[in-house]
Amino acid sequence: MDIKPDIQTRDDIKKFIIAFYDAVKTDETIGIIFTKVVEIHWEHHIELITDFWESILLDNPVYKNNAMGVHYNLNSKYPLQKKHFDAWLLLFNNCLDKMYSGRLADLAKKRAKGIADLLLFKMSNPSML
Numbered sequence: 188m189d190i191k192p193d194i195q196t197r198d199d200i201k202k203f204i205i206a207f208y209d210a211v212k213t214d215e216t217i218g219i220i221f222t223k224v225v226e227i228h229w230e231h232h233i234e235l236i237t238d239f240w241e242s243i244l245l246d247n248p249v250y251k252n253n254a255m256g257v258h259y260n261l262n263s264k265y266p267l268q269k270k271h272f273d274a275w276l277l278l279f280n281n282c283l284d285k286m287y288s289g290r291l292a293d294l295a296k297k298r299a300k301g302i303a304d305l306l307l308f309k310m311s312n313p314s315m316l
Contacts, residue, residue: 192267193289194244201237208233216274224265244291244296258306272303276291 194200208229212218221227235252242250261267279299283292 191286191288191292194287197237197241197245197247199287200240200244201233203242203283204233204236204285206286207279208236210278210282211275214274214278217271217278220261220265220271225261240295244288244295250254251311255306255309258310262310267306269307269311272307283307 190198194203208221211221220315235250238250239252239254242248276299280296283295287295
């Protein structure tokens with residue numbers, strides 16, 4: 188049985204984020220968002236998302252942006268639906284499960300589910316914007 192390590196460092200998070208977005212780019216449901224709808228500067232994006240997850244998982248408040256605002260803007264260009272959040276969460280969890288196991292990996296999955304649910308709710312209820 189292959190025992191996987193838990194997430195411990197920023198480098199662990201960054202490795203996961205790189206692998207995750209490699210999967211996202213080719214996904215039939217959400218890949219188009221990251222390859223055609225939004226122009227992404229990948230090096231910057233990887234660092235920014237690593238900051239986001241480092242803030243959540245390692246309790247190091249390095250993320251200073253407004254994640255909700257970015258998604259509101261995206262939603263106005265390309266309406267986000269449940270299928271998009273479901274695909275994002277499935278890819279996130281599958282990639283995480285391939286690389287890590289433990290308390291912080293479980294926390295990442297729990298937080299990702301909460302984020303996906305909140306974003307779906309807010310994007311589906313324009314009066315909440």
